[in-house]
Amino acid sequence: SIMMKEKLKYDDFGVLIRTNSMTRHIEEAFLAENIPYRVSGGTSFFQRKEIKDIISYLRVIANPDDDVNLLRIINTPRRGIGKSSIEHITSHAKQHQTSIWDAMNQLRYAKDTLFPEKGRIDVESFITLIEYFRGEMLGKRGLAKKVRALVDNIDYWSYLVTEYNKNEKAARWKFLNIEHLIQSIETWENDPDNFDPTLFPYLNRISLITRDDDNEEAGKGKVNLMTIHASKGLEFPVVFIAGAEDGLIPHARSLEEGDGNIEEERRLFYVAITRARDKLFITSCRKRRRLQSLVECSPSPFLEEIPQHLVEYHEGEAAIETADEAADYFAQIKSKFA
Known part of the structure; x- marks a missing residue:
């Protein structure tokens, strides 16, 4: 106003x-x-690495052909898909003009390829993970509970402990941020005005602030x-x-x-x-x-x-707690339009 x-x-x-x-x-x-909005002199909650990692998982679950987000999480936490494997996958994708996801699936089943057997096993494990949570999340309710299951499944806590092995306090703080994210999803999906609390609407909701461009x-x-x-x-x-x-x-x-x-x-x-x-x-x-x-x-x-x-003091209006109070409130509104 x-x-x-x-x-x-x-x-x-x-x-x-x-x-x-x-x-x-x-x-x-x-x-x-x-x-x-923009966050100045600090990091937006949604731009913190641990939050971006989990959101990247959700974006790949929603759309496996999202190369940018897939490359972010393909080896986060570490699952054996190292630099040489990623180079092999991206080279195959460019050569066949396909997405990284499709390239991974092709290499997963290819017989005559230089892609090592261990890499094939690690890629298959990652694909299985994404496919499982696609089945769990797409078009279904209970998103917060399933995001928590995803975080547990990939063992993100152990990843943080390894990354910050000299600073467990930092690891705990980052993991707490993920818990805050899950709580915010839970609050969003329990909103009575939210008629479709599923994955795609949630990603659309946060798209404005999680994208890296600065269009205004x-x-x-x-x-x-x-x-x-x-x-x-x-x-x-x-x-x-x-x-x-x-x-x-x-x-x-x-x-x-x-x-x-x-x-x-x-x-x-x-x-x-x-x-x-x-x-x-x-x-x-x-x-x-x-x-x-x-x-x-x-x-x-x-x-x-x-x-x-x-100074001018303002206090929020008292909550309407009884049916009689609600009836009086609506009667007052109605009288203004009489």
């Missing part, structure tokens, strides 16, 4: 967050509303999502500060590291509020999920330091 009233473009908006861990929920909200629709640009640190030196006509809660702004971990950090946190908040050229919206949650429980949240104490005459 602000865009329409004030004739603004998407790139006139800046959404600032304290930490990169907050991006996923905001990206999901943008996704639900078809709002294009109709010259409207993209909303700028970034951390407060990354926003230094920038300005936007309209700024939203998300998650202005005690424990995030100021950040609890920063305060634990030293009492003097409160001033640095205050300066950082000042940076955030001064990024707005015309309008500033500061939001906070009443409750936030941490691990498996809901935690009560309180607004940032820094909000009390803003002069009251500059």
Whole structure:
């Protein structure tokens, strides 16, 4: 509505967050509303390697002839299809003007070929994996559960442990990101307004943000999502500060590291509020999920330091909980059109 009233473009908006861990929920909200965005000074949740790997699997399951995504996952996690095998497969595909998938199937059954027997076995194992999950996923419900089964089947956790053998914390963080992805799929498929919670609609849903190009629709640009640190030196006509809660702004971990950090946190908040050229919206949650429980949240104490005459408070409307309340609500709407 602000865009329409004030004739603004998407790139006139800046959404600032304290930490990169907050991006996923905001990206999901943008996704639900078809709002294009870019993540600056950090990595989009959907552009993180582990997330792109799993999405590439889903794209190949949906369309095995997708060469780009197939080459990404053909040996991730490692399954013995090494560089020489991939070169042999791609050479065969070019020679016969076919997709990588078709080339793999041809080499799988070819008798007179230089393709080694071990490579043939490894390729056959990969094809069997993809074909199995095509049968499980295409046109069927329960996508989140099946993605979790896929992650277990390819043993992505062991792959992460091997890749980050000197930093198990990083491996756990990346695997947790995959769990967050699966949870977001589950939320999407349980939406009562989602009438087709299957693989193809899901891939269509995320196509806008998972593609690598930077095309900007109709010259409207993209909303700028970034951390407060990354926003230094920038300005936007309209700024939203998300998650202005005690424990995030100021950040609890920063305060634990030293009492003097409160001033640095205050300066950082000042940076955030001064990024707005015309309008500033500061939001906070009443409750936030941490691990498996809901935690009560309180607004940032820094909000009390803003002069009251500059502040306008808004609270969300109370939820309609009874049939009588719903009837009254619709009666009020009906009266406006009488």
